Amino acid sequence: xxxxxxxxLIGRFQPLHVGHEHVITRTLEQVERLFVLVGxxxxxxxxxxxxxxxxxxxxxxxxxxxxxxxxxxxxAPIDDHLYSDTAWVxxxxxxxxxxxxxxxxxxxFQNHGxxxxxxxxxxxxxxASSYYLKLFPxxxxxxxxxxxGTFSSSDVRQRYFxxxxxxxxxxxxxxxxxxLREFMLGETFKALLEEAEFLAAYPAQxxxxxxxxxxxxxxxxxHILLVERGWAPGKGxxxxxxGFVNPAERIRDAAIRELRExxxxxxxxxxxxxxxxxxxxEDARTRVFDAPNRSLRGRIITHAFxxxxxxxxxxxxxxxxxxxxxxxxxxxxxxxxxxxxxxHWAIIEEMADL
Ligand code: NAD
Numbered sequence: 001x002x003x004x005x006x007x008x009l010i011g012r013f014q015p016l017h018v019g020h021e022h023v024i025t026r027t028l029e030q031v032e033r034l035f036v037l038v039g040x041x042x043x044x045x046x047x048x049x050x051x052x053x054x055x056x057x058x059x060x061x062x063x064x065x066x067x068x069x070x071x072x073x074x075x076a077p078i079d080d081h082l083y084s085d086t087a088w089v090x091x092x093x094x095x096x097x098x099x100x101x102x103x104x105x106x107x108x109f110q111n112h113g114x115x116x117x118x119x120x121x122x123x124x125x126x127x128a129s130s131y132y133l134k135l136f137p138x139x140x141x142x143x144x145x146x147x148x149g150t151f152s153s154s155d156v157r158q159r160y161f162x163x164x165x166x167x168x169x170x171x172x173x174x175x176x177x178x179x180l181r182e183f184m185l186g187e188t189f190k191a192l193l194e195e196a197e198f199l200a201a202y203p204a205q206x207x208x209x210x211x212x213x214x215x216x217x218x219x220x221x222x223h224i225l226l227v228e229r230g231w232a233p234g235k236g237x238x239x240x241x242x243g244f245v246n247p248a249e250r251i252r253d254a255a256i257r258e259l260r261e262x263x264x265x266x267x268x269x270x271x272x273x274x275x276x277x278x279x280x281x282e283d284a285r286t287r288v289f290d291a292p293n294r295s296l297r298g299r300i301i302t303h304a305f306x307x308x309x310x311x312x313x314x315x316x317x318x319x320x321x322x323x324x325x326x327x328x329x330x331x332x333x334x335x336x337x338x339x340x341x342x343x344h345w346a347i348i349e350e351m352a353d354l
Contacts, residue, residue: 007031041077062175214255215242263327
């Protein structure tokens with residue numbers, strides 16, 4: 001009989017490696033069923049999060065075929081909420097509750113409540129990024145010692161995203177190594193490699209920061225104004241209009257300037273002058289977004305300004321502005337997190353109360 005009815009293991013698995021697999025195998029020895037929650041399921045691909053949820057789920061399935069078939073290992077996605085640990089924790093609690101009720105009942109646990117089950121949170125506190133292991137005091141901790149030293153997925157990514165990619169097969173299971181070998185032949189790998197090279201060269205050209213930027217969250221009648229990025233990093237992704245603050249400029253003026261440059265926003269009578277745009281800013285909603293890893297370019301701290309334009313049947317007109325960016329209004333309901341660059345989805349969530 002296992003020590004626990006259920007185990008919970010949270011990870012990004014970008015990609016899955018034998019260190020992760022060791023934790024999963026050891027945990028399975030102590031729990032009846034293990035929920036592997038795959039984090040950062042809702043972010044666009046980038047060199048730090050190169051693989052989608054579906055691809056990472058397939059990696060886990062290939063490494064634990066039998067356990068998945070027996071129903072002992074259950075894989076589910078978890079979205080990031082970069083600026084709200086509470087929202088993230090709530091999501092994990094809800095997901096685990098529904099999985100426990102789904103997989104508990106029908107296995108001798110009929111009509112049991114959540115508190116009747118013994119649940120343990122598994123993990124190996126590898127570094128500061130494992131702080132989340134302490135966010136769930138209601139579950140027991142199941143610490144698993146690493147047998148494989150301190151290598152991590154980022155070591156794998158570093159060796160992989162090169163002109164001559166290396167698939168470090170010794171620390172990957174056969175299915176994962178095979179997936180990486182196939183993936184490197186496709187267009188997506190090529191785009192990620194270009195992005196990785198751009199990011200590697202960035203500090204030499206610009207330094208490591210901290211940099212200050214300003215972003216405009218412009219909303220009108222259920223729509224938000226976004227630009228499609230025509231350049232690296234994040235080519236093809238949607239972003240808030242915004243950019244770097246000039247040395248002699250107020251941060252809010254930078255937001256207004258970038259908004260005008262990138263979208264040429266106009267109200268029918270011509271481009272909206274800076275002072276009028278400023279009058280649409282809701283000062284109480286101005287916020288700093290400073291997650292240390294929010295950009296792969298370096299330490300970039302941004303200030304977001306909420307511009308609430310008057311409700312109208314005809315939205316203000318916009319057109320593609322500088323740097324090959326293409327501006328357009330988007331209905332909130334048509335957007336999904338993985339369409340957005342860096343943490344812009346998280347910023348929109350916070351600023352526009354989604
Ligand atoms: P990970 O893939 O790096 O690690 C998963 C597990 O395996 C961890 O317990 C880790 O310590 C262990 N592990 C890693 N390398 C190992 C090795 N060599 N040997 C043995 N064990 C090893 O994932 P992570 O970074 O811990 O993932 C956390 C997820 O939770 C991320 O997706 C993160 O975005 C998310 N999260 C989100 C929020 C939020 O949105 N507010 C807050 C906290 C965490």
